[in-house]
Amino acid sequence: MNYSKLYHLNGLARAIGWRKSLSVLLRRALGIGAPMKVRCRSHELLIRPTDSDLFVISQVFGHGEYEIGEAGQSALNRLALDWRKKGFIPVVVDAGANVGYSSIFLRNQHPDAIVMxxxxxxxxxxxxxxxxxxxxxxxPIYGALWSHDGEVELVNSNSPSWARAVSDGQGVPSITLDSLLAKLPKTKLLVLKMDIEGAELEAMRECGKVLKDVPCIIVEPHDFMFPGRGCLTFVYSSFGGRSIDSLVNGENLIFIASALLAPKAAKRNTTKAARFNS
Structure with missing residues (x-):
């Protein structure tokens, strides 16, 4: 999606206020890249004026591009609480977390979950x-979500940080989704968020069982960058036999289990959760 400058400016001001926004923009114009502190809601955050941070904070906190709606958020939080009561740890995986704005936003949205x-x-x-x-x-975990535990290579290193990607190679730790979740005991994946610049196909290659059970997936598609690759092939294939609601928010596709959004779902917590606890 090609955003206008006005969209980003408006989102930046919503996130950190006009005064700080003008300060960030001035430093960017002057080429001053040293991180500066800004107040965003209840958080003191670092922002690097000459990198892509101002665009990311605009999208995440200014325009709320990871919001899934009150019904979806409430349903997921009821499910997370139910898992907690049964001894499981609800997990939100933030793949492509960049400088952490999305991780903090998702943490605020899902207070009973751990964000990796x-x-x-x-x-x-x-x-x-x-x-x-x-x-x-x-x-925080330094590395890349991938189809094997080992190493990958960071590519297009001259691009802004939100556009950097990985490919086969060496230099950066790689980890599978299964191995990531195994870092904590008795985990259940509540939300999978991916913004990994076209690596979705490789990262999801061996994730069939996990993808079939996850209640919510938030992904920024990158097929426009790699025509013919079918970046979300394994994500789509995991929906076979499932009823899924699809939403669009900003650059993101949001998939959430329809059963969680059904009108009577809020009154049938046990039945609703049974599918995901089995």
Missing amino acids: AIEPDPQAFETLVSNCAGLEQII
């Missing part, structure tokens, strides 16, 4: 760690 924030760019990851410091609910 995975990011392969070392500079962005350093900022993520700083932004998420003190938030025990967020676990």
Whole structure:
């Protein structure tokens, strides 16, 4: 999606206020890249004026592009609480967490879940760690979601940090979704968020069982960058036999189990949760 400058400016002002927005934009114009602190809702966050941080914070906190609606959020939080009562740890995987804005947003949306924030760019990851410091609910993980546990290569390193991708190679730790979830005991995947610049096909290649059970997937599609690759093939194939609601918010496709949104679902917590607890 090609956003206008006005869209980003409006989102930036919504997120951090006009005064700080003008300060960020001035530093960007002057080429001053040193991180600066901004107040965003109840958080003190770092923003790098000459990188893509101002666009990311605009989309995440200004325009709420990871919001799934009150009904979806409430249903997922009821499910997470039900899992907690049964001894499971609800997990939100934030793949392509960048500097941590999305991880903090998702943490605020789902207070009973642990957010595993995975990011392969070392500079962005350093900022993520700083932004998420003190938030025990967020676990920063340096690496890339991939089809094997090993290493991958960070490519297009001259691009803004939100556009950096990985491919086969060496230099950055890689981890499968199964291995990521195994880092904690008795986990259940509540939300899978992916913004991984076209790596969706490879990252989801061996994830059939997990994808079939996850109640909500939020993904930014990148087929426009790689025509013919079918980046979301394994995501779509996991929906076979399931009733799924599809939403669009900003750049993101949001898929959520229809049963969670059914009118009577809120009154039938046990029945609703049974599918995901089996």
